[in-house]
Amino acid sequence: MAGSKLFGPSNMSLLLQNDSLPSSEVLESLWVHTSNPLSFQGSKTIVDFENVGSGSRVVTDIPFFQQLEKEENCGDEEYEACFHQQGKKRRLSSEQVQFLERSFEVENKLEPDRKVQLAKDLGLQPRQVAIWFQNRRARFKTKQLEKDYGTLKASFDRLKDDYDNLVQENDKLKDEVNFLKKKVIPLDKENSEEKSSQEAINKEPMDLTSNENSENGSKVSFPNMVLKCKQEDANSAKSDVLDSDSPHCNDVNNLSSFMEPTTDSSHVFEPDHSDFSQDEEDNDNLNDNLLTLPKIEDVCYDDPRDNSCNFGFAVEDQTFCFWPYSI
DNA sequence: AGATACCGCGTGTTTACCTCA
DNA sequence: CATGAGGTAAACACGCGGTAT
Incomplete structure (x- = not known):
């Protein structure tokens, strides 16, 4: 044995x-x-x-x-x-x-x-x-694990395919956006040049320092321009702040947007750094003037008394409202 | 209630055997 | 036919949790 x-x-x-x-x-x-x-x-x-x-x-x-x-x-x-x-x-x-x-x-x-x-x-x-x-x-468990692994892997592969497709689609849309932007910007420049030249022609004979030059209403005094601009922007700012590149009321636009706080306008400047954040560089030219505008959420509306002081307040003062709990 | 022994189970490892190149 | 490698199944070792005493 x-x-x-x-x-x-x-x-x-x-x-x-x-x-x-x-x-x-x-x-x-x-x-x-x-x-x-x-x-x-x-x-x-x-x-x-x-x-x-x-x-x-x-x-x-x-x-x-x-x-x-x-x-x-x-x-x-x-x-x-x-x-x-x-x-x-x-x-x-x-x-x-x-x-x-x-x-x-x-x-x-x-x-x-x-x-x-x-x-x-x-x-x-x-x-x-x-x-x-x-x-x-033990063998059954091993087999089961292999089976589960296969199922999970198949599910993962499906999700990955979906993700890849979405990324491709996203890239496509971005390209499209860039393409359209490039088409739009030259048009804007043409328009602005046209308008500025037209404006120059209109302004030349006008004495901006005097209100007494208005005759037949054909000549508009500066304060009236401001008023007109305010009225227009008050109507349009809510949905079209981007039009602020209108050549004749850059700074005035700021005032109007201050005076007319709207919920809609806030999203225009919303610091959304999600998918399109990488396009910010591309948007720099387009949005340069927009970036100079104060964000609507920078303005503190909590205390109505402060609204009257929103004109030209110091930037550093905004931090109080923007970071109410900052240490 | 805590201690102890017993038991079954899960998991990892060892060992013997089988198949095939 | 002999042989070694790799795979597989039987058996073991150990730890852990549940239960009875």
């Missing part, structure tokens, strides 16, 4: 502790006389403990008691040692595995009664059944 590392004294004691080994009579009855549900067609597919290490291990049509009879050197006290020392590691038969698999499908946990019954039915030790279920659960 070749010694086995597997079933050394410590392991043997463990085996004896955990699962009492069946007597030879019980084993014989299990293997020979039992009405085995696996229906081995009368033959007993068992492990050939004798031939372990010398080739084929599983033999059929050999009653278990005949195998035991070969262990003539084993007395009762030595039976268990002989049983294990020769056993080494043996694979379960396909029938046993199939039966265990069916049992596992029904319930992957193993109650003590069921374990004993399965061991009886299969001619195995209860500990073997327990170990098989443990290993089977």
Whole structure:
């Protein structure tokens, strides 16, 4: 009998502790006389403990008691040692595995009664059944993890594709915006040049220092211009602050926007640094004049009394309203 | 209520066996 | 046919939590 590392004294004691080994009579009855549900067609597919290490291990049509009879050197006290020392590691038969698999499908946990019954039915030790279920659960978990990983990976790939498509679409739209901007800016310049030249023509004969030059209403005094500008902007500022590049009322526009705080105007200067924040450089030319305007939220409206002081207040004063809780 | 022993399970590892190049 | 590598399954070791005493 070749010694086995597997079933050394410590392991043997463990085996004896955990699962009492069946007597030879019980084993014989299990293997020979039992009405085995696996229906081995009368033959007993068992492990050939004798031939372990010398080739084929599983033999059929050999009653278990005949195998035991070969262990003539084993007395009762030595039976268990002989049983294990020769056993080494043996694979379960396909029938046993199939039966265990069916049992596992029904319930992957193993109650003590069921374990004993399965061991009886299969001619195995209860500990073997327990170990098989443990290993089977581990294999199942591994498979499940692989499956879950596959599912998650597929989901991730789908999301990534969506994201990439969105990025592409975003880039496309940005290009479109830039293209349109380049088309619009020259037009604005043309318009502004036209207007300024026209204005220069209109202003030339007018004495801006005097209100008395107005005749037939054809000449407009400066204060009236301011008023007109205010009125126009009061109507348009809410939705079109961007028109502030109108050549004749830059600074005045500031006043109008101060005087007419609107909720709409606030969003125009909203410091949105989201997707289009990177376009700020491109927008610099277009928005230079806008950036000089005070942000509408810079103005504190909490105290109505302050509104009257909003004209030309110092910038540093705004910080109080803008960062009310700053330390 | 805390201590102890026992048991089953999960997880990682070892070992034996099988397959295949 | 022999052999070594890699894969797989059986068995083990250890720790942990639950339960009974």
